[in-house]
Amino acid sequence: xxxxxxxxxxxxxxxxxxxxxxxxxxxxxxxxxxxxxxxxxxxxxxxxxxxxxxxxxxxxxxxxxxxxxxxxxxxxxxxxxxxxxxxxxxxxxxxxxxxxxxxxxxxxxxxxxxx
Amino acid sequence: xxxxxxxxxxxxxxxxxxxxxxxxxxxxxxxxxxxxxxxxxxxxxxxxxxxxxxxxxxxxxxxxxxxxxxxxxxxxxxxxxxxxxxxxxxxxxxxxxxxxxxxxxxxxxxxx
Numbered sequence: 547x548x549x550x551x552x553x554x555x556x557x558x559x560x561x562x563x564x565x566x567x568x569x570x571x572x573x574x575x576x577x578x579x580x581x582x583x584x585x586x587x588x589x590x591x592x593x594x595x596x597x598x599x600x601x602x603x604x605x606x607x608x609x610x611x612x613x614x615x616x617x618x619x620x621x622x623x624x625x626x627x628x629x630x631x632x633x634x635x636x637x638x639x640x641x642x643x644x645x646x647x648x649x650x651x652x653x654x655x656x657x658x659x660x661x
Numbered sequence: 662x663x664x665x666x667x668x669x670x671x672x673x674x675x676x677x678x679x680x681x682x683x684x685x686x687x688x689x690x691x692x693x694x695x696x697x698x699x700x701x702x703x704x705x706x707x708x709x710x711x712x713x714x715x716x717x718x719x720x721x722x723x724x725x726x727x728x729x730x731x732x733x734x735x736x737x738x739x740x741x742x743x744x745x746x747x748x749x750x751x752x753x754x755x756x757x758x759x760x761x762x763x764x765x766x767x768x769x770x771x772x773x
Contacts, residue, residue, distance in 0.1 A: 578760055589751055589764035590705075636705065640760040647693075647760040653704040 548573045548641035552652035559659055565609075565624040567655045569637030572618065578640040579620045580649070581611055585633045593635075596620060607631070632659045663688035667752050667765040674772055680725075680739040682768050684752030687733065692754040694735040695762065696727055699749040711735060747772045 553568040571577055578597050582590040594605025601613040611622045620637060637652040664687045674680060686692050696708040707720045709727035717727050724743060728736045735752060752765040 580761065582764075587749070587767070587769065589766045590753075590762075592761060592763070595761055638762075647755070647757070648695075648707065648710060649760060649762055651705045 548577065548639045548650050550637050550639050550650055550652040552635075552637050552655050554655055555653065556656050556658065559627045559657070561629055561659055561661055562626050565622070565627045565631065565657065567622040567635050567637075567657065569611075569620045569622065569652060570618055571620060571637070571639045573639055573641075579611075579613060580638045581605065581609070581620075581622050582636045582638065582651075583607075583633050584636065584654075590636065593622070627657075627659045629659050629661070632657055663754070663756075663763065665752060665754055665763060665765040667750075667768050669768060670766065671769045672771070674742050674770065676744055676772055677741045680737070680742050680746070680770070682737040682750055682752075682770075684735040684737075684765055685733055686735075686754050689733070689754065689756075691732060693757075694729065695753040695755070696735065696737050697751040697753065699751065701748070705751070708737070742772045744772050746770065 549572045551570045580595045581593040583593050584590045593609050594603045596603050596613045604610045609624045611620050613620050634654045634656045636654045638649045641648055641650050666685050693712050695710045697705045698708055709719055711717050711729045714729050724739055726738050750768045753762045755762050
């Protein structure tokens with residue numbers, strides 16, 4: 547069965563510093579992987595996705611993630627944090643259950659950016 | 662382009678009252694639809710998903726139910742709300758084949 551683990555429920559960085567949010571997955575088949583962002587009282591917005599093409603995936607707002615099969619990881623990075631990046635971030639993997647595709651989400655990482 | 666709507670945006674209901682939350686999708690046909698709940702400070706819990714009209718699968722036994730009366734309409738209901746039903750309810754639809762999900766703006770439900 548597929549699963550997702552996000553290391554660190556809270557991450558705090560200074561404005562301009564590197565952002566690194568960790569995600570490890572477990573999957574018995576080649577996975578599709580996603581990162582979503584959620585601002586307070588809003589729905590989730592897709593940041594980027596890996597669908598078995600390039601292993602380095604670029605998304606919106608300057609974020610990128612690298613799929614590393616040997617490490618079963620899909621960490622999210624951004625070279626320079628901005629105050630507007632403060633939000634909650636969710637990593638997700640596809641799974642097949644009962645004949646239908648579903649997404650399995652990690653518990654989320656709340657990113658704080660301080661001046 | 663596709664859009665997904667949810668209403669109401671916020672709702673305050675007394676314990677024991679009924680519930681009906683609505684989700685509609687525009688700009689696509691035969692979507693897979695999902696209901697999630699986020700309790701305060703927690704991740705997403707999948708409640709129901711649907712692959713077509715009248716086809717509902719439940720992930721977690723509880724006092725909630727879901728219905729899909731039309732292709733692009735997904736309704737979450739309860740006959741009697743519990744305090745534990747409070748949370749942020751999100752509807753989503755899937756774009757195949759890579760299972761990318763698009764989320765609605767959510768409904769904040771407070772049960773008092």
